[in-house]
Structure formats: structure tokens, C-alpha cells
Amino acid sequence: MRDVVSIRLEDIVKRFGDVKAVNHVALTFDPGKLYVLLGPSGCGKTTTLRMISGLEELTSGSIYIGGEDVTNVPVHERDLGFVFQQYALFPHMSVENNVAFGLRMRRYPSTEIDTRVKASLGLVQLSGLERRRIRQLSGGQQQRVALARALVTEPRALLLDEPLSNLDKNLRDDMRGQIRDIQKRLGITTIMVTHDQTEALSMADEIVVMNNGLVEQVGTPEDIYRRPSSLFTAHFVGAANIIEGIANGNGSMVDSAGVNYRLPADRKSLSGKVAMMIRPSDIQILDKDLVTDGLDGTVLSSMYFGATRKVIVRLEGGRDLSIDTNERETRGIADGDIVKLYYETDSSHVIRIPDDHG
Amino acid sequence: MDNPIADGGGRQLSGELANYFRGRKGVTITALVSPVALLLLFSYVVPVAILAGVSFLSQDARGAITPDFTLGNFVRFFSDPWFLFTLGRSIRIAFFVTLMAITLGYVAAYYLVFKQPRLFEFYLILVVAPVLVGNVVRAFGWQMLMGDSGLVNTFLWKLGLGEHTLRFMYTETGIIIADASTLLPLVILILMGVLTRIDPAYIEAAKALGASGRRAFMNVTLPLSLSGVGAASVICFTLALGTFEIAVLIGGKRVQMIAPLVYEQITYAFNWTMGAAVAMVLLVVSVVGIVIHDIAFRSKK
């Protein structure tokens, strides 16, 4: 049985010349969970993952795997599975030999190699393709060979660098499920890199949001989506209406146009500069004659997406809010319609803005 | 799947269309390629064809070429021990030149591509610079350095290690070393191209799967570079087989090689047809090398 290990990054830094790719990151990855490193291009996700794997040397800091300091342990002795973005399957070997590679390097007896390769290819549903050349596989099949190759040695943890970014959309959705499934079944500590928020939200036990070489926030997908700790996270994960204003300490805030907004229950006592985030899907568009409560506005534009419709409404005072509605609820809506907007105060989220901001 | 019955009705029309386009495409390509083709035709195909033709003719008593077909030149070549010995020696020398240039070239190319030395550009200039020096100059350089009274032997003599210690001039070893050094820049450049095209991710993947640096090299880098090494070897072997200046200046009369033999047959013996026949043999040996490489690597593609 494989060990289930934790991975701990202690203040790790990576500099490439003047570029600080990873800037003092400290993180603990708990055993058996799937973590997703999420962030915009160039924020240091790949570099972090490569430092954990040993492919990249640290400028400073330490890395612990299962309590053992591996900072100076070379890649080939770290016993981790790594799946590359372009898979990096050996083109001069068959599927079988690709998967067997890690076992050969560990000098397993050949009968054991055979059984393990079979089992591993079974796990990723590729039985029967043993003798194929890599070139003769589809993208999705290559992806699964890469996964089988990384898992066959029963590594202590699995590291994946954008494993799905080269697949088309349908296959990607399918593979998300498969990877998550296998990961749960094996109970292996897994760190996956992506810049696709849907992928992160749908697969992760915990998401690590990164920006500019720093960790912005760590939390469950719901934490990250519902309770972002910074404006960056609020904008980066999911669409967000952001209303900046001043909270006065008595349960409401005033924006620059003088409009009053009630604060959610857990933030009533806030005062000072704040930003309120309202997810577009949390706002309802109601007929102005049916309700008296709510915000008054005029429909500016709408866009049809099949199951949903995105509507932009201009509030009195000139602020635009974006609203995702069920297409059935807003059938027949037209630009220029006068509407009322309603959202539950507690579905909004308030982020305190540090004073030195801007 | 093709359906031959359903396809039948439209076949004629589509065939005509296909011919039309094929014709047009053909015209464009011909127009683009023809200058190069013409150049190759007159600088290469025509001379080789003439040479091949002449090699089957004979000369009369006054040396004039007579238009009688004969295999005589080839019969003479393959029954003359001296010719055969010279051919064998040339093949042997070319083999060792190739071995030496490829081995050293691989190490150098590997170092430049994968170790990314800080002085990369400087090393690259060092590699390329010798190409700018002609083979004649280079051979004289070797002579001055390695000749019986050259720098090295003089130095050894001064050290009291005896006179003419290192025999370099007029030896096969001398030719091999000088020739390998001549071909080395070319081999390094070819192999750098080969190694650069190997995605470093393959090597990283091997290491992540538990391979030490040495095993990653043996199992991934080396096999992935092998077909390129084969191609470089063929080029190197072919060029070494045709070694001329170095063979003349370092081998002299004592170590005869085949390319100077062609020259001597034509220039000194006025035996045009025999010279042509020897040249044809040289050409065939080179082609055999190419064919062997092709067979060895085709099965893997």
C-alpha cells in the first residue's frame, strides 16, 4: 500500500534573474486531498509544482514530504508522480513501455511489471492498447497513458500541470470526472495546476489561489467562490459585481453615488473602505409592479446563452450590474425595460479594503 | 469508408477536376523548383552521368577514348590488389574518422545543448571558426604541429624523450586525426540540431519516473538522438571517404587513399576511363552507406 503523505512548503522562493516567480510561499497540503493551484498566467503555479517535484531548485526555503525534508533530494529519488502539460510520453516506446518505465527504473521483477502495467492501464480504461505507439493515440488516450505512467509506481503524491488544457471541451469534462474518481479511489495526495476556474471549482478539495508569485487565499471551492478574501480572488474566480463604498459601522455601506446597501449579517460591524461582491447569479430581476423593495434599474442589454440569459441593468445613479438569470424567468425582456432587482443581503459578500490600497 | 458503388457516378468528373488541379499545382511547383533542378542537373547529374558513361569505355594506344563498351576498367579495379587495398584502407579510415568525429562531436554537442554553459556563444564561435580555414591550410597546420620536426616532437625531444617520438605524418592515424578534426565542426552543428529538437520534458519525465541522469540519458536522450546520429554518420563517412587534401598532404605517397587515386589516374596516368571507374566505385560505396542507414532507420519510423 502506498503511504498517504502531507506536503509542506516552508517559505519557498524562486527567482529567475530579476523575476520573482514564487515569492515566499508557505503552504501545507493535507494527506489524501486534491489541491488545485489556480491563478492567471505567469503567477508561478508551474514553478511551485516543479519545485515540489524537484525539477526546479529553490532559491530559498524548504520542502517537506511526509515530514521528511526533501529540499536537497534529487527528482528521481522523490518518489512522486508527475503529469506534464504536453504529457511528455516517450515517442520511441510503446504504451506498455511508457507505463513500465518507472517500474524498470526501480528494478521491479518483470512479472510484477507486467501485472502492474496491466492493472494501471485498466485503471485508466486503456486495456488492449499496450502495443500502440504514442503517435497512434488520441489526445485523451495520451492523457490517460500519462496518468497511468505516473501512478503505476504508487508514488507518494501526484502532481499534475494543466493536465487537461490540451483536450477539447467535452473530453475535458469527461477527464475531470475520471481523474477525480481515480484520485479518490487511490486516496493519493494530489496537487494540480490550472488556470481554468471551472476545473478548479469542480475538482478540488481545496483551492490555492495564486497571484504574482504569492498565495492569495486557500480554501474549499465554496469558500473561494462565496467568501473571497481579496478583490483579486473575487474577480478571478467566477464573475462578480463589485461595489466599492464606505461602511459606517451600523450595518450598511454607501457607494460613491450615495446609494445605501445593507451588509450581510456576519459583516454588520464593519467600518471603513469596503467592497461588496454580488454574484450575477444571486440577483433576481423582478417586475417593478410586483415588489416595492429592491433596486430600481433599466435594462441596458441582454445576451442569450440557451439555458441562461445575461442581462446588464443600469441602476439609478448610473451603476451597471450584470445578472445571470434562468432564461425562462426573463423570457421577453427587452432593452429599456424598467425593472426591480432583488438579492438576499446574506448572499452578498464584503471585503475590507486595506487603507494603503491604490 | 469508401463506397465504390456510390462513388462510381461521380468518378469521371471528379477525376477530371483532380487532373485539372493536379496539373495546375504541378505547373507551379515546376516553376518554383526548376532553377534548383537545372542547377543540380548541370552541376551534378550531367557530370556524374558522363563519368559513369566514360567508366565503361576504354582508351586506345594514343590515349584517345574509344566508344567501345567494356567492363575492363572494373575488372582491372577488382583484380588489382593495390586498388583493392587502397579502397579497403579508405573505407577503414573513413570508418574511424566517423567514429571519432561522431563520438567527440556528440559529447561537445551534448555539453553545449544540455549544460547551457555560460560562454555558449564563445564555444559556438570556437566550433565554427575552423570551417573558415581551408583544408590545405589546416593540413599544413597539423604538419607544423605534429610533423617529425614539428612543435610537439621538438618539445618531446627537448624533454629528452627521444627524437621523432610521435609518428603522425604519413600514417593512417595522422590522416584519421586530421580528417576527424576537419569534419568535427560540421558533426557538432548537425548533432546540436538533433539534440536541440529533443524536448527537455522527455528527460525531465524520465527523471520524475525515477531515472538517474545517466539512466535518463541511456533510455531517453540517446535513443531519441540515434536516427540523427545515423544521418550525421552517413554524411561524415561519405565526406571522409572522399578525403583529398588531407590524404595528399598528410598521407603523401606512403598512405594512399582513393580520392587522390582518381586524381592521379586522370592527371598523371592520363587514364581517364580508369579514373572514372574508380570514382564510380567510390560513389557506389557512399550510396551503400546511405542505403544501410535508410534501412536501419526506416523500420523505426
Ligand SMILES: Nc1ncnc2c1ncn2[C@@H]1O[C@H](COP(=O)(O)OP(=O)(O)OP(=O)(O)O)[C@@H](O)[C@H]1O
Ligand atoms: N526557466 C525560466 N526562466 C526564466 N523565467 C521563468 C522560467 N520559468 C518561469 N519563469 C517566469 O516565472 C514566472 C512564473 O512562471 P510559471 O511558469 O510558474 O507560471 P504559471 O503560473 O505556470 O503560468 P501559466 O499559466 O502561463 O503556465 C513567469 O514570469 C515566467 O516568465
Ligand SMILES: [Mg+2]
Ligand atoms: Mg504553467
